[in-house]
Amino acid sequence: MITIEVNGTSRQIDIEPDTPLLWVLRDVIGLTGTKFGCGIAQCGACTVHIDGRPMRSCSVPIGALDGAKVTTIEGLSADNSHPVQRAWIAEDVPQCGYCQSGQIMATVAFLKIFPNPTDADIDANITNICRCGTYERLRRAIHRAADMLKA
Amino acid sequence: MHGTRLASALSRRHFLLTAATAAGGFMIGIGAAPRAARAATVPWQPWNDDNAYAANEIDAWIAIDPDDSILIRYQRSEMGQGSMTALPMMITEELHCDWSKVRIEYASPNRNLRENKVYGPMVSAGSRSVRGSQKLVQQVGASARERLIAAAAARWNVPASECTAAQSVVTHAASGRTLRYGELAADAAKIALAKEPAIKTPDQFTFIPRPMPRVDVVHKTDGSAKFGIDAQVPGMVFAAITACPVPGGKLRSVDDSVLAGAPGVLQVVKLPNAVAVVATESFWRAKRALSRLQPEWDVGAAGKVDSEQLSKEYRAALDEPMVTARNDGNVDQAMSGAAKTFEAIYETPYLSHSPMEPMNATVNLQADRLDVWVGTQAADEALEAAAKASGLKPEQVYVHNGFVGGGFGRRDASDEVKQAIAIAKVVQRPVKLVWTREEDTRQDKFRPHAVVAFKAATGADGMPTAWSMRVVTSSILASVGRRLPAGKVEPQAVNGLANNGYSVPNTRIEAAIRNTHLPVWYWRAPGVNQHVFAIESFLDEIAAASHLDPYRMRRKLLAGKPDWLKVLDTAAEKGDWGKPLPAGRGRGIAICEDDDSLCAQVVEVTVTPSGEVKVNRVTAALDPRYMVNPLTIAEQVEGSVIFGLSAALYGKIAIKDGAAVQGNFDTYRMVRLAEAPKIDVHLTPSGGKVWGGIAEVATGPISAAVANAIFAATGKRIRTLPISDHDLRGSA
Secondary structure (H helix, E strand, C coil), X not given: CEEEEECCEEEEECCCCCCEHHHHHHHHHCCCCCCCCCCCCCCCCCEEEECCXXXXXXXXXXXXXXXXXXXXXXXXXXXXXXXXXXXXXXXXXXXXXXXXXXXXXXXXXXXXXXXXXCHHHHHHHCCCCCCCCCHHHHHHHHHHHHHHHHC | CHHHHHHHHHHHHHCCCCCCCCCCCCXXXXXXXXXXXXXXXXXXXXXXXXXXXXXXXXXXXXXXXXXXXXXXXXXXXXXCCCHHHHHHHHHHHHHCCCHHHEEEEECCHHHHHHCCCCCCCCXXXXXXXXXXXXXXXXXXXXXXHHHHHHHHHXXXXXXXXXXXXECCEEEECCCCEEEEHHHHHHXXXXXXXXXXXXXXXXXXXXXXXXXXXXXXXXXXXXCCCCEHHHCCCCCCEEEEEEECCCCCCEEEECCHHHHCCCCCEEEEEEECCEEEEEECCCHHHHHHHHHCCCCEEECHHHHHCCHHHHHHHXXXXXXXXXXXXXXXXXXXXXXXXXXXXXXXXXXXXXXXXXXXXXXXXXXXXXXXXXXXXXXXXXXXXXXXXXXXXXXXXXXXXXXXXXXCCXXXXXXXXXXXXHHHHHHHHHHCCCEEEECCHHHHHHCCCXXXXXXXXXXXXXXXXXXXXXXXXXXXXXCHHHHHCCCCXXXXXXXXXXXCCCCCCCCCCEEEEEEXXXXXXXXXXXXXXXXXXXHHHHHHHHHHHHHHHCCCCHHHHHHHHCCCCXXXXXXXXXXXXXXXXXXXXXXXXXXXXXXXXXXXXXXXXXXXXXXXXXXXXXXXXXXXXXXXXXXXXXXXXXXXXXXXXXXXXXXXXXXXXXXXXXXXXXXXXXXXXXXXXXXXXXXXXXXXXXXXXXXXXXXXHHXXXXXXXXXXXXXXXXXXXXXXXXXXXXXXXXXX
């Protein structure tokens, strides 16, 4: 039995310890906002925060997470009010939207370390794949979110 | 209403809702969203549960509640292209309703079947969602408006011609009386118009074109948007699948004894060409167990095929007889007397669609009813395919379409639906089938491989006087299961070549189909996505050899076509064509037509001494003829550029031993933020008789524009894709 806290709620998880966190979130707990894209930590669609750090949950076994605090897209805000979410809406970023939970979670963590990001900082750190090609608006939204977080 | 009863009886039974909203609660408040006051809304779960009906319907498309909130049904599939916003905007244009009180949901494919295709074709493909339903949805809106006006006129006992409608209110100006739509809907529902009203012409539009935030965006920023893969059905089990890596091959045997005691594994399901593992509780259990199986396949001769051999065969077929798609003037005669001639062969590889949401389907197969949750571009076809696969009657099948996590042409074959049903028949439980990324790549129906051989002749001024284009590729229609009459060329085999805009008096385009064991399919901008690379690069070769500016040469060849010239000039001007660049950098230009729209792009690249290509900037001009939502159009151009750029720079599915080599994003590389250029989009709608599509055409010019820019920077001509296969070290 593994105990994790997901979006502020304590959960007892009884499943094989090599099960990646992604499938615990999606299939066991039922939080489907975190997406499966590749299963090998390449695309970032499954990005969540583990103890505040951005992690690709498809490649983190639940057995390594006893006592960890996990935040998923559902736990970012109750009402779409997080500045990164607001910036995403203002820039009309998502197209199909499938990768965007991961893009947003990656950006939230990134802006804590890079509150004044340059384009080069963004290029080096936001490496999630968007097949729809929303990068133009995504980049603008990251800058906008940075401004909103400072204000 | 019988529909309401159906809803209450079935929706709770079939759904497990995980969010905090009440069961069946379609609407969630978006209170904190900045634009909540002005925006129309959609549910986070786009599909219609079981009931296709709503209270207060005026017809199958529109329901108006007493509080004036308006439900508009949307009959296509939202996969990011924005038609879930655009089509209701067109209805709003005619309905004269208050957009802020509009909510939008998917129409029911089952109702479409039972009510004689009241929603028209429920498919999103070929950039047709708007242009292919523009007249239909305008008529829907106009009819409802006239019926609401007629209801008010009857209430007041005045002629309908004295009444007007605006912002969901009917007004009788002479008496100053008004009635809200919500007060009129019940009466309007009973009114049959003697004659359908005329729909507006574009010059009469007042609501569109208008840049409008897409209605689905809010749900795509908080994890609530439901994709097919997010479906949850009580009692559901999970399936992972491996089909024969060599398409057409069969499962010979698989030893499933290795899975004895594996946690949660329910069953190994053997299908004619695949093996699936079904497990409880999580997809991971099924996936992990599947990876331990070592199925044996019968692959036949296809198991020996590789890319080099296919390339040789295609190139050899260039000298074989072909079918003529277009023949202007007399190419042979013009060639024989020409001052100078050119020849070149261009080749483009198989590609995978690779939408971010891997293929998946969830099914609940019961004796007299089948429910399918899937993200599909073709809900009608998915329903038909599901009926056939299950043996149930089509009217017993309910397809619940999700937000589609990327389609690009892949999601209209229903192969994943048929697989899920085959598995459900065996396990007798609701089952969610998910493909791994590797399965999604390798079991794709690929963008065809193509080879194009060009010949051209130029006159004394260096301008082309004749050109011939001979194509060898495989048939998408054959993969679909359709046949063309002998002597016909299938459009996508020559799309991008036959519809080039240039006035070259002697033009001949021919094609030969050489099908392989690899299924091929529609991939964003079929034909155009590869042939525009070929023709626009070849034209650049002629310009360079003739010492002509590639932009000015195109201008001359497009003389008398103001729409083509407008996009070309716009891209050139905004893209700083002709302005000096430092060494190692270059600009390229390309233009094409697709789906009745035009797109030109100017690209600026840097080629580093180590041979790396960095695309700095893309300036795109698009003529969509008409516009509904310019914001969405710009987004689609940006997205198409990136989609085409991944293909141009990195895209290749290589074949070895009959199977696709690439499996995941570590080997099938995508453009990421670091490689994404600055993209500027300029829209130049020219009007005319037809509406153009907006979701595909901009995929066309990018690869040629990049290759031409590389030539400008390095003098190296790229004739095969992807560009990453070419060694550009020290060339800049």
